[in-house]
Amino acid sequence: VKREGRNDLRFFTAEMQQRSARNLQLVSALRQALERGQMQVHYQPQFSQQGGRIVGAEALLRWHSPELGQVSPAEFIPAAEDSGLILPIGAWVLRQAARQARLWIDAGLAPLVMAVNLSAVQFRQADLPRLVTQILDEEGLPAEYLELELTEGVAMHDPQGAIAMMNSLHERGVRMSIDDFGTGYSSLSHLKKFKVYKLKIDQSFVRDICTDPEDKAIVGAIIQMARSLGLLTIAEGVETAGQLEFLREQGCDEMQGYYFSKPLPAAQFEQFARARQ
Numbered sequence: 001v002k003r004e005g006r007n008d009l010r011f012f013t014a015e016m017q018q019r020s021a022r023n024l025q026l027v028s029a030l031r032q033a034l035e036r037g038q039m040q041v042h043y044q045p046q047f048s049q050q051g052g053r054i055v056g057a058e059a060l061l062r063w064h065s066p067e068l069g070q071v072s073p074a075e076f077i078p079a080a081e082d083s084g085l086i087l088p089i090g091a092w093v094l095r096q097a098a099r100q101a102r103l104w105i106d107a108g109l110a111p112l113v114m115a116v117n118l119s120a121v122q123f124r125q126a127d128l129p130r131l132v133t134q135i136l137d138e139e140g141l142p143a144e145y146l147e148l149e150l151t152e153g154v155a156m157h158d159p160q161g162a163i164a165m166m167n168s169l170h171e172r173g174v175r176m177s178i179d180d181f182g183t184g185y186s187s188l189s190h191l192k193k194f195k196v197y198k199l200k201i202d203q204s205f206v207r208d209i210c211t212d213p214e215d216k217a218i219v220g221a222i223i224q225m226a227r228s229l230g231l232l233t234i235a236e237g238v239e240t241a242g243q244l245e246f247l248r249e250q251g252c253d254e255m256q257g258y259y260f261s262k263p264l265p266a267a268q269f270e271q272f273a274r275a276r277q
């Protein structure tokens with residue numbers, strides 16, 4: 001028994017060592033990713049309720065490392081957050097997205113709101129409002145074309161600080177939405193004080209919407225609640241016509257998902273949008 005225990009322990013530490021070795025490798029590769037031009041931003045269209053009109057785009061980061069191959073943001077974003085690299089990377093995404101939105105306005109695409117994911121680490125930086133304003137000024141994008149997607153987690157440790165930060169961004173004209181809504185712990189009393197204009201219904205609720213009565217009820221309730229608070233709703237992860245139909249019936253304002261389009265490189269997004277204008 002004793003021996004087995006020791007073997008277990010050895011196995012466990014070997015696995016942990018492997019994991020932290022991977023993490024070190026990831027962070028050291030990440031450090032150079034921006035300057036070496038390995039990062040790209042893709043854009044996923046967001047549609048109005050009827051599904052015909054593109055009203056927005058979500059900027060999603062892509063990283064191809066020569067050593068590690070294509071790395072998913074689900075893996076490298078947490079490593080970037082732990083190492084602090086999310087600050088330069090996040091600022092870069094914001095600038096790319098703002099620049100692209102401006103280019104599309106100049107190219108005559110119908111106006112769309114550019115949604116950018118914001119890490120809780122970025123959200124805790126006191127100079128965030130100044131940084132955002134500076135990037136918008138330099139890229140020539142009016143603030144109302146930018147939306148910052150925050151997760152419920154940003155407010156968890158310091159709701160008062162989060163409310164102050166949202167007020168400051170709001171004063172500068174930037175829109176904010178709550179991403180992955182329903183998976184976090186934000187209380188309704190906080191939600192009322194948040195300067196957000198839209199809730200993004202998490203894809204985990206959308207997935208089984210056609211078959212699971214509980215998910216139906218949850219999504220229906222979120223949409224009702226949002227409406228009574230004067231907030232818009234967008235559903236993410238919409239993959240089928242059936243999901244779309246249910247969401248329309250419930251009065252969900254906007255949709256996003258593979259049913260319409262995957263996230264696309266900028267040039268392809270532009271083609272896609274032109275074909276629908």
Ligand code: C2E
Pocket residue numbers: 044059060061072073074077090093117118119179180203236237238239256257258259263
């Ligand atoms: P998220 O913000 O919840 O983004 C939605 C994810 O769902 C994206 O994955 C998107 O490609 C994927 N998706 C879109 N439509 C569908 C669909 O119909 N079905 C399914 N199954 N998936 C769909 P992605 O691009 O791999 O990003 C994963 C997460 O990484 C994002 O989740 C976000 O939390 C984070 N992330 C991505 N880019 C950035 C960024 O620039 N900054 C920060 N802080 N986080 C980012």
Ligand code: CA
Pocket residue numbers: 058117149179
């Ligand atoms: Ca998002």
Ligand code: CA
Pocket residue numbers: 179180200202203236
């Ligand atoms: Ca999401």
Ligand code: CA
Pocket residue numbers: 180
């Ligand atoms: Ca998510």
